[in-house]
Amino acid sequence: RINDKVVDKPSFMPEIGDRVEIDVPEPVNTEVIAQDIPIQVLYEDSALAVVVKPCGMVVHPAAGNPDGTLVNALLHHLDNLSGIGGEKRPGIVHRLDKDTSGILLVAKNDRAHVALSRQLAARTMDKRYVARVAGGFREDTGEINAPIARSDKDRKKMAVRADGREAITRWRVLTRDKDSTLLDVHLITGRTHQIRVHMASTGHPIWGDQIYGGQAAKKAPRLMLHAAYIAFDHPVSGQRMAFTAPADAAFGVPRDAVIGRPLSGPSL
Numbered sequence: 001r002i003n004d005k006v007v008d009k010p011s012f013m014p015e016i017g018d019r020v021e022i023d024v025p026e027p028v029n030t031e032v033i034a035q036d037i038p039i040q041v042l043y044e045d046s047a048l049a050v051v052v053k054p055c056g057m058v059v060h061p062a063a064g065n066p067d068g069t070l071v072n073a074l075l076h077h078l079d080n081l082s083g084i085g086g087e088k089r090p091g092i093v094h095r096l097d098k099d100t101s102g103i104l105l106v107a108k109n110d111r112a113h114v115a116l117s118r119q120l121a122a123r124t125m126d127k128r129y130v131a132r133v134a135g136g137f138r139e140d141t142g143e144i145n146a147p148i149a150r151s152d153k154d155r156k157k158m159a160v161r162a163d164g165r166e167a168i169t170r171w172r173v174l175t176r177d178k179d180s181t182l183l184d185v186h187l188i189t190g191r192t193h194q195i196r197v198h199m200a201s202t203g204h205p206i207w208g209d210q211i212y213g214g215q216a217a218k219k220a221p222r223l224m225l226h227a228a229y230i231a232f233d234h235p236v237s238g239q240r241m242a243f244t245a246p247a248d249a250a251f252g253v254p255r256d257a258v259i260g261r262p263l264s265g266p267s268l
Contacts, residue, residue, distance in 0.1 A: 032061055032088060034075035037068065041077065042243050047112040047236050048105060049078055049091075052245045055101040055222050060089045074106060081106065082113035093117060094127075094190065099208075102129070102227025103245045107235075115235030120190065128229035128259050129185040129195060130174070130247050133204040134216040136181055137173055144169045144198040148191040157211060158193045160201045167191045169198045174257050180207060180219070182252060184259050195225060224251060229260045 001007065001021040002014055014020060040052040053059065053070050060071040074081060074091055081091030084107070091106040093116045105125075107113035119125040149164030151157040160167075168188035175182040181204070185195055193212070199205055200212040207213070208220035231242040242260065247253050 032071060032075065032090075033067060035067060035072040036076050037073035039070065039073045039077060040245075042103070042245065043241075044078065044108075046080075047109060047234070048107055048116070049074075050230070050243045051104050051106060053096055053101060053104050053227075055099055058098050059095045059104070060085075060092055062088070070104070078106070078108060080108045082108060082110045084110050084113045084117075094120060096227055097193065097196075097223070097225075099210075099223035100129075100225045100227065101248070103127075103230045103243060104227070105230060105232065112235040116232065119232055123188060124233065126229070126231040126242075126260065127187045127190075127227065129187070130226050130228045130251055130253055130259065131183045131185050131195060131199065132180050132207045132220070132224035132251055133183060133199050134180055134207065134213075134219070135204050136176055137204070139173075141172045142170070144171070144202060146198060146201060148194060148197055158191070158197050160197060165189075165191060167194050167198065169195055175252065175254060177252075184257070196223075220250070222250075226251060228253075231260065 002018050041049055042052060043050040058065045058069045061067065061069050071088070071090060071092065083090060085092045091108065093105045093107050093113060096102060096104060105116060107116055145168050146160045147162060147164030148158050148167040149161040151159040166189055170186040170188060172184040173181055174184050187194060196206055196209055196212045205213040205216040207216050207224040208222050210217050226247040227245070228247055229242065229244050231240065233239070234241055244259060
């Protein structure tokens with residue numbers, strides 16, 4: 001308020017002698033608390049941990065999700081987390097959407113975090129997903145090379161756009177059904193919603209996708225996308241390590257399916 005009048009125009013210029021009053025809000029507690037939330041830990045050592053995030057869990061606290069996140073669980077279950085990600089994202093090297101389940105790599109110190117982030121940037125970290133998508137594919141393997149940017153129609157969504165960032169997704173057919181296909185998907189780049197956007201852009205949206213799925217959103221009670229495999233070089237020993245996390249039975253992944261083999265094929 002200036003001279004007892006509320007001022008709502010940023011361009012308003014006070015004059016010498018004006019009385020200015022400011023209401024300072026109470027400070028907001030930004031501390032992230034540890035919570036005893038069950039999570040599966042596939043592997044842990046002094047440098048890193050490999051965990052499995054369930055479907056429906058947010059990775060880190062944000063507006064609307066102050067707690068109950070994977071980070072809250074990590075603070076309870078792990079003795080250390082790197083600080084590079086800041087107060088809200090300790091240890092988080094990469095993320096998964098709330099409704100995507102599967103493997104996440106967590107750094108327990110800053111040295112490990114830097115080394116793992118460099119592997120992501122250099123594309124030497126191998127991340128594979130299983131996805132059940134609408135429709136069928138004539139080919140057994142393929143590649144989608146289409147840039148992705150935020151949609152100019154809906155800022156909460158991403159879209160294939162010529163002015164977007166490079167985005168490359170490779171896929172391989174695992175099984176074919178009457179109205180859907182189960183894919184082994186390899187992320188070469190890691191854009192927001194990349195697999196979901198790429199699959200929808202080719203006419204094969206992921207079952208259960210409430211944002212990009214259209215009619216396919218009704219085909220499953222959850223997003224049928226699961227991070228099933230990750231391979232990377234250990235940040236201390238340099239040893240190549242690989243981990244798998246089987247998808248829920250609802251995905252229909254065959255017992256003999258091999259996730260993680262090299263993928264190549266025609267571009268879409």
